[in-house]
Amino acid sequence: MSVINRVLRDLDQRQQQQSKGSYTPAAMAPQPLHWTWMIGIAVGTAVVIVILLNLYWWLTIDTDPALQVVEAPVTNQPTVIAATAEESADQAVEEVERGTDAESASKPALQRGPVKPRELVQVPPSPTESRTSELEEAEATTEPVVSEIPTETLATVAPEPEAEVEATDTPSTFAVERVQLSPNELAETNLQKARSALRRGEREQGQELLEKALTVMPEHVAVRSELAAYWYGRGFATRAVAILQQGLDRVPQQSQWQLLLGRILERMGRIEDAYIALQSVDSSSAEYIDLLEVRGNAANQLGYFSEAAQDFLALASLKSEGRWWLAAAVAFEDAGEPAAALRAYRQAAFARDLGVDARRYAEDRLQALGGS
Template sequence: MSVINRMLRDLDKREQQQNNQAYTPAAVAPSQGSKRRVALIASIGAILVLAVLVWQWWHEGLADPALDPAADSAAQQAESPTTDPGSYVMQALQAEPAQPEPASTPEAPQEAVNAVRETSDDATEGRNQLVVNVAELQQSALPAQTEAAQTESKQTEAAATIAAASQAEPKEELADPAPDPTPAPAPKRAPDPAPKVGPTPTSTSSMKVERVELTPAQLAETNLRRAREAMAKGDRDLAQELLEKALIVQPMHVEVRSELAAYWYGRGFATRALTILQQGLDRQPQQSEWQLLYARILDRMGRVDQAYSALININEDTDEALELLELRAAAANQLGYYAEAAADYTVLAGRFLQSRWWLAAAVAHEDSDNPAAAVRAYQQALQYRDLSSEARQYINDRLYALTPIEPETN
């Protein structure tokens, strides 16, 4: 049908081109258009009839190879030359047992019928042989069963004879009580040596229960491990109970107190979390992990002044020192302590070697009315390559604004 559609489209294009290119005078008779339309319809009808005939002939051709497997396979091989080699192998394997004769010989159907009859006769003969073999096996098994039964009956009779003989022997001894006048002396037997009795082997496997007392630190570690396992399984109540037990036996355990405070804060009890951390900071004020967690909770609650107060004393030799300095500088900047914020940002710039800390220190110095320190910080920030173009332009503008303009001398 795609061929018909393509031909129709070509005819339409040609007609449109002829209509566009050819000039139709006003005196053209209307009969020519009707003749052309009739011719077009007739050609389309002829094409449709031809397509129907071709389609019917093609379907009849597809139906015929089903009667001849050899011709069907040959046609398939001729039509699809690029078929996968595996399909040829499968076709060959399927075609080997049949071995059909060429389709041109008229005796092929009769030979196929004879082959089918011979196959059925062979199958019938095979079944008969199978039945005969089963019967022979049954007949051969009968003598064996008979012999087994006879053997069993003989054994039974022999056992009965032996039992009767054993019962008859005492009677014969009573009937002839006279002893032999010259009995032969019985040889003396040496006494059998007593068997040596060795020591009985004792069982080597034994279970001994000992009570081990754990130290407070070990008990706290055990409860902490169990609490983490319970938390991983989703049992938060058990985790809370185990953490509280661990904190009772080991109040200065940093991880236990921190995880218990984080647990209560995650449950929405921020005040209880702060209380737990405050109790630890009362005993050890510069414990950096407790300080950081305590200040973060206060900062998120909007209590920036308390967070800054909690971070006044910081041990800069701990792993959390840089985070504590960053948090304290941000809190000081929010509270208006620009000089303190600039000092913390300067320390961070010396530790991290990043331009953003110098930029933050310069802004803090500028807010604290210290333009000279701000200019130095801006100049330090320009030495780093991690600055964006916008930040670099901002620094240049601030340097131009902060640098005093010297009057020109004549």
């Protein structure tokens, strides 16, 4: 065992000597830089960049007088630019050349000295800036245009006296007064407007105005009458009758409403309703005669001959017309009152306004009744 161990040990030693003598590394691993070197490189780079920026600024900004702008105090008045774009460009080129020659002759090329104040040099603006400057120049140079007024006109426009001017300078006060119209005045106003609208052919507007006036004052005679006539003319006779009947419920024996209602009912064929509507009439009204005529005709058609004869007799007395005497005589005869009929026929025969045929009929009836 000792021999084997010795042999093995000798082999190990030989292999270690061969490995130490023959191994050469292909490349050395890079050693990391020290942190001090990295800081130094960064600081140096920053210093170089700052120096280059300062040099560029000094060469481009400070040495170019065309880019130097002297701030002038701002005033309320606009600055008027007298030079045009081309003149400003020429002046800028000349100023740059003069400034460059003077600086090159007086001081080194890269030496920075105190900047002396120079005059403002106009730089040719871009198309957008030139358009903006032209607009500003137009606004600044615009003066109020005074139109030429003839001398005669100026002579007629004399300044007002000082007293009047002072009076007009004082603020005027307006007092708003609310005038409250009465229902009757409101109804009258709407009625006039409605009539104007109906004359122009604006029927719907006229109807609305009439209804508004009637709402304000239901007792207004003309408003209710014209509204009923409007509906009857449009073919709504039932609505017209309802409007008039509502008015008579408020104001019974209103003669205009009674007369209009009686005639509408008579034309509608409602004779009984017409006679009932005219049972009680006002004898002092201006429509009394017309009311008697409508009621008498209705009573005669309904067979109320005595009532009709009384109305015709009243008409004959009021109007002194032969036709009403003849109508009363016929009604009395139909009612079975021959004595009253004879008196009426006699008055009709002597009436001068009665026609020949009507007079002959009256004479014939007198002979038949024994009154000749």
